[in-house]
Amino acid sequence: MDRQSQDPSQVTAGLLNDERFLAACRQRDMGALFRLLNHRGVSTRRIASAVEISQGRLYDYMNGRTRVEKLVLFEQIADAFHIPGHLLGLARRAWEPQTTERHDKPGTYPRVDGDDLAAMDAFRSADRQTGGSRLYGAVVRHLGEKVAPRLVDTASGLQIFATAAVLTEMAGWMAHDSGRDDLGAQHFARALPLARTSGDLPLAANIAASRSHLALHTGDPASAAHWAHMGLSLAGKGPRIATLTARLHAMQARALAAGGQQAAARRALDAAHSALETPSDADHPWLSPFDAASLASESALVMRDLQQYEAALHHAERAIALREDGRARSLAFSRITLVGIHAQRGDLEAAIRVGRELLNASPTLGSVRVIHQLDDLRRLLEPYCAHAPVRDYLARFDDAIRSRMLLLADIITSSRGGTPT
Structure with missing residues (x-):
């Protein structure tokens, strides 16, 4: 007999930070997705009824005997379980908030809870001064105990997905700072769909910049360039935020320099400097800080990789002169x-x-x-x-x-x- 079935949309909301769920969506492996839903308490009868298939066909999918192939069935699955369309390579679904793909008004973001902002600022301040290696566990516990339960609470609204995205990205940076790059990559991969679900495209672009940084660190300039390009595309759909655009152009410049593309790297770096001098349409409470000292530091690395050592020296000395002791x-x-x-x-x-x-x-x-x-x-x-x-x-x-x-x-x-x- 089927277990008591939970509400499918609430179950899905609780899985948006689960790498197994995200991998099933990326691979369009609906059998794996159905197994996850069933394991979380959605009965096979309810799954089959929701997507309008027989239980026999459902068991074929779940046991790997056949795969979902038809577009209409993917759409039915997305709508039945409130899976954001982009996770399955679909257009935005009719039930998704309009803010998932656009920001009509400069400075419009999901509402930021004061306690969440205070927690993020406290973690970020400690991380800057002491490093993230000893803070990683605290951030992960905060995510699990204070944030994850609210993802399934419909009263929380879109803001909680932004909160989850920011803290998941922060956990990724702290894992990276601890020398655990594979773990950091997993956190970044989870953070991006959370940001997109929240409707906060600048936040999604900021996470793409983090993925670009990690790809550079692991010696993959092609992936670094891809993520920087994606970030610029996302940032272009929202209000103009000078620091975000500058950071993304800087990541692009570093990727191009690491790939030996001197002229293109110089153009991207010039774009970063120009962007940082351009007035913003809005501030953003969640984004990683990126200031003149940050850009000087990235510029030094670009010039070093291009073997332009005099220019690299100038930027490196400027980065130290501008950087706060904290x-x-x-x-x-x-x-x-x-x-x-x-x-x-x-x-x-x-x-x-x-x-x-x-x-x-x-x-x-x-x-x-x-x-x-x-x-x-x-x-x-x-x-x-x-x-x-x-x-x-x-x-x-x-x-x-x-x-x-x-x-x-x-x-x-x-x-x-x-x-x-």
């Missing part, structure tokens, strides 16, 4: 970039001078990503160890790295094998 991790990354540029220019004395500042700054910063970049920096300096000042600096460097590794030992162990708690 942004410990950003300062660390900017100093690592600057040391590397000095080394690539052959100015070893300058590299050591900035390198000493780097080792003195924020020794307890909880970021595995900083450790990995320091490792890369050491490999860059090793060929010059015959030079006594470099050799002495590397000895001090190794002592500092050992101290940092001891402080992050539990996190590094988790990133190499275990599931984070």
Whole structure:
């Protein structure tokens, strides 16, 4: 006998942050989707009735003996279970809020709950100063305990999907900062459909920029360019937000530079600088901050990859000069970039001078990503160890790295094998 059947649309709302559900939608594997719904309490009788098929046909789909192929049946499934059309490659469904694909008025976003905004700001502030490695578990718990239950509450409205998207993206960044890039990619993949469901296209574009960044970090400039392009397309459908557009153009420039496309990378970087100087139509409470210091940091990386070291040096020094002391991790990354540029220019004395500042700054910063970049920096300096000042600096460097590794030992162990708690 079938179990007591839950409301299908509420069950679906609770699955919009579930990678298994999202994968089933991407692959148009309706058998897997039906199994998930059934596992969550929607009876087979109700599933079959909702999509107007026999239970025998439903069992064929669920057991993998056949697949849904007809467009009309995909549409019936989307409408029966309130699956947003874009998840199945369909047009926006009639029941979806109009804001899912447009913003007619500048500055129109789903209402932001004050408690949600305060929680996000608190997590973001702590992350900037201490790194995300030790905050990841807290954000995931907050998502599970405070946010996920509200996704199935129809009284919450669209705002809760934006909240879930922002915090899921934040969890992705913290996983990335902990050296768990696969886990970070999973969070980013879940965040994007949540943002689109909320109707907040600038937020969706911001998450696309994060996916572009992660693709660059993992050595996939083609994917990075794809996500930057998608983000620019999404951003173009909403109000003009200078910082968002600048960030996306900067990600595009970095992807093009990593791919060796010098002229196109320079054009994209020029577009980023122009965008940041253009007045915005609106502010946005959820987006990742991106300011002149951020753009200077990205510009330094673009110029470095293009082997334009004098320009890279200018941007790297500007990034450090503009960066607030409270942004410990950003300062660390900017100093690592600057040391590397000095080394690539052959100015070893300058590299050591900035390198000493780097080792003195924020020794307890909880970021595995900083450790990995320091490792890369050491490999860059090793060929010059015959030079006594470099050799002495590397000895001090190794002592500092050992101290940092001891402080992050539990996190590094988790990133190499275990599931984070």
